[in-house]
Amino acid sequence: MNLNDIKGPDAGSLDAWSTAAALAAVTERLELMVAVRPTFHLPALLAKQAANIDHISGGRLTLNVVSSWWSGEARQYGVAFDQHDARYARTAEWLQVVTGMWSERHFSFAGQFYRVEDARLEPKPLARPRPTLYAGGESEAAKDLIARACDAYLMHGDPPERIAAKIADLRARRARLGLPPLHFGVAAYAIVRETEREAKAELERITNVRSSAAGFANFEQWIAGTQLEHAMSIQEYSVSNRGLRCGLVGTSEQVQERLDQFSRAGVDLMLLQMSPQFEEMERFASLILRRGTGLFSTDLAVSGTGLT
Secondary structure, three states, rough: OOOOOOOOOOOOOHHHHHHHHHHHOOOOOOEEEEEEEEHHOOHHHHHHHHHHHHHHHOEEEEEEEOOOOOOHHHHEEEEEOOOOHHHHHOOOHHHHHHHHHHHOEEEEEEEEOOEEEOOOOOOOOOOOOOOOOEEEOOOOHHHHHHHHHOEEEEOOOHHHHHHHHHHHHHHHHHOOOOOOEEEEEEEOOOOEEEHHHHHHHHHHOOOOOOOOOOOOOHHHHHHHHOOOOOOHHHHHHHHHHHHOOOOEEOHHHHHHHHHHHHHHHHEEEEEEOOOOOHHHHHHHHHHHHOOOOOOOOOOOOOOOOOOO
């Protein structure tokens, strides 16, 4: 984001691409997932920039393709803002150009939104067959596009049984197309404490948010511009992407069991939100990872999105 959609437009917000390049140069093992919005990045140029960062990182770059929702930010930065289904039509063309640039020696494309002629991109990304393309969405347009053109489906937080149903849906769509299976990720907010009482106290603290808080107007605009399946409450404004609905709140044993439920539902990746991030990452590692409370096949990642 060019503006801070969580803390409000007046708060600071780092540029994702230059930050990703910097992180690629000083890390060795982390997967770098960068959110990218087609309306803000011409696809052929983005493909070149992404290939370059992928080389700096040794093949660790992945992209989360987000069809824009914030019309106010688009106006401020002078970029196009399409209505819902048109955004996905644009994204479909954008993905064709990006993947074509990554895979073909000479690539041409002529569509409604983009046109490139005999374009060449070298060196190609190191990641094979390409950098992983993540995307999310709950509309029919979004799910059809993801099944057809992406590698992984990212979901907003929900209980494991609801996530299992969504995974079954996307697996069926993918199978009908005769394509390799998708990977599945879920956004979640984690609160792990020594006692359940301590965890509930922290939950109460972070959800005590007034409707006049900075950034709430942006939250309402986001809801108006999406087709999410559930009504969003003001309490969930404090935690993005419905993260609290996953139920990763409690003792290490309770959180571990919940993670196992998501793994059994078919989730490959949990995108964990925590705040304050460093301190809570240390706590999570101490109470769950280092204690070895159980084994789970789902990968864990820390999202850059947190609290207001």
